[in-house]
Amino acid sequence: MTRDTQIFDIIRQERERQTRGIELIASENYVSDQVMEAMGSVLTNKYAEGYPGKRYYGGCEVVDLSEKLAQERLKQMYSAEWVNVQPHSGAQANMAVFMACLNAGDKFLGLNLSHGGHLSHGSPVNFSGLMFHALEYNVREDDGLVDYEQLEQIARTERPRLIIAGASAYSREWHYERIRRVADEIGAIFMVDMAHPAGLIAAGLLKNPVKYAHIVTSTTHKTMRGPRGGVILMGKDFPNPWGKTTPKGEIKMMSQLLDSAVFPGVQGGPLEHVIAAKAVAFGEALQPSYVDYQKQVKLNAATMADALLKKGYKIISGGTDNHCMLVDLRTKFPELTGKVAERALVAADITSNKNMVPFDSRSAFQTSGLRFGTPAITTRGLKEDLMPWIVSLIDRVLSDPENEQNILKVRNEVNAEMTKYPLFAW
Ligand SMILES: *Cc1c(COP(=O)(O)O)cnc(C)c1O
Numbered sequence: 001m002t003r004d005t006q007i008f009d010i011i012r013q014e015r016e017r018q019t020r021g022i023e024l025i026a027s028e029n030y031v032s033d034q035v036m037e038a039m040g041s042v043l044t045n046k047y048a049e050g051y052p053g054k055r056y057y058g059g060c061e062v063v064d065l066s067e068k069l070a071q072e073r074l075k076q077m078y079s080a081e082w083v084n085v086q087p088h089s090g091a092q093a094n095m096a097v098f099m100a101c102l103n104a105g106d107k108f109l110g111l112n113l114s115h116g117g118h119l120s121h122g123s124p125v126n127f128s129g130l131m132f133h134a135l136e137y138n139v140r141e142d143d144g145l146v147d148y149e150q151l152e153q154i155a156r157t158e159r160p161r162l163i164i165a166g167a168s169a170y171s172r173e174w175h176y177e178r179i180r181r182v183a184d185e186i187g188a189i190f191m192v193d194m195a196h197p198a199g200l201i202a203a204g205l206l207k208n209p210v211k212y213a214h215i216v217t218s219t220t221h222k223t224m225r226g227p228r229g230g231v232i233l234m235g236k237d238f239p240n241p242w243g244k245t246t247p248k249g250e251i252k253m254m255s256q257l258l259d260s261a262v263f264p265g266v267q268g269g270p271l272e273h274v275i276a277a278k279a280v281a282f283g284e285a286l287q288p289s290y291v292d293y294q295k296q297v298k299l300n301a302a303t304m305a306d307a308l309l310k311k312g313y314k315i316i317s318g319g320t321d322n323h324c325m326l327v328d329l330r331t332k333f334p335e336l337t338g339k340v341a342e343r344a345l346v347a348a349d350i351t352s353n354k355n356m357v358p359f360d361s362r363s364a365f366q367t368s369g370l371r372f373g374t375p376a377i378t379t380r381g382l383k384e385d386l387m388p389w390i391v392s393l394i395d396r397v398l399s400d401p402e403n404e405q406n407i408l409k410v411r412n413e414v415n416a417e418m419t420k421y422p423l424f425a426w
């Protein structure tokens with residue numbers, strides 16, 4: 001077959017886009033060449049429905065080895081007793097937990113999407129909100145921190161079967177112990193979705209939720225810096241407390257329920273090429289240099305947040321403990337929407353995303369916020385000394401978002417600086 005120049009030209013364009021700009025999307029990162037190599041390998045040809053040693057297809061002896069290696073490395077990263085590395089994405093991992101722990105229509109409690117939560121924690125357009133009874137807790141209006149009193153009060157009056165901690169736009173550490181206490185009090189399952197801070201947690205820079213939660217889910221492609229995918233972990237297994245009996249009347253362990261929920265519950269064959277790439281990324285996360293990387297991610301974020309505050313921007317909760325921050329634009333630019341701000345920054349080759357802020361006066365399509373994160377630029381090699389410069393560029397663009405000349409000048413500065421930080425070796 002002749003080379004598909006159409007698609008490979010598009011891939012080249014995307015590679016150029018990634019190379020010339022400053023990437024501030026908090027959920028993105030650049031994987032290593034080895035992670036990329038494993039993803040583009042012959043393992044994509046293999047069907048392997050089932051789990052290592054218990055597959056529905058022949059010829060799985062080799063992929064069994066890489067899936068087992070992925071499992072062992074992931075357990076080591078978080079001191080977990082049990083893991084599943086097959087979820088195709090973070091949302092699939094969450095869906096499997098819902099399937100294993102809840103019946104349709106059951107109540108669960110998660111962080112409000114417009115307060116930093118994720119679609120899969122109860123949004124009315126997501127399976128979680130469509131098939132289950134979603135309850136939500138907020139952050140507090142005055143300090144932007146999770147409203148634990150409200151969470152406890154809703155938990156006690158509504159008695160949800162599942163409580164979820166974790167967020168997509170929350171820059172502070174969590175009081176997992178406190179949520180576990182109320183979960184135990186009402187007999188609920190406590191799940192933590194660590195999709196965003198997973199890499200910082202693996203490096204020991206934030207508390208490890210595997211110690212506090214019954215079940216932990218994550219993505220592998222955000223701060224963790226692996227291929228696009230999801231995982232599920234548990235500290236120790238526990239018998240199913242929900243009386244979800246099998247047709248034969250057996251009591252199932254939670255690990256069995258979760259395994260069956262991933263496959264055949266919500267997925268078919270696993271992506272063994274991605275699982276091998278996950279194993280590579282987990283191996284990288286166990287190297288000492290990974291701790292240095294995550295420390296720099298955190299330092300870059302803290303320095304960026306400081307620089308934003310100095311320029312008069314409001315950051316929800318006043319700063320960051322992790323890799324990300326949520327800016328409420330209304331304080332400095334009451335007329336500027338997140339949508340316009342995002343577009344102006346993209347035109348200057350600075351990529352970020354508009355985001356709802358807690359108690360937002362605008363819709364999800366307009367928004368009053370921007371979310372910034374440092375995992376990608378830190379992988380690229382940018383250090384804290386460059387963070388005030390990045391903030392000054394952002395400020396120049398947002399101060400005059402319709403001025404094309406101004407944006408072009410900023411873009412030229414961005415492009416010139418980024419040539420000093422080569423991204424791809426190949
Ligand atoms: C990103 C994210 C997910 C979903 O990940 P996908 O891989 O995009 O499905 C789930 N939960 C949280 C908290 C996230 O931030």
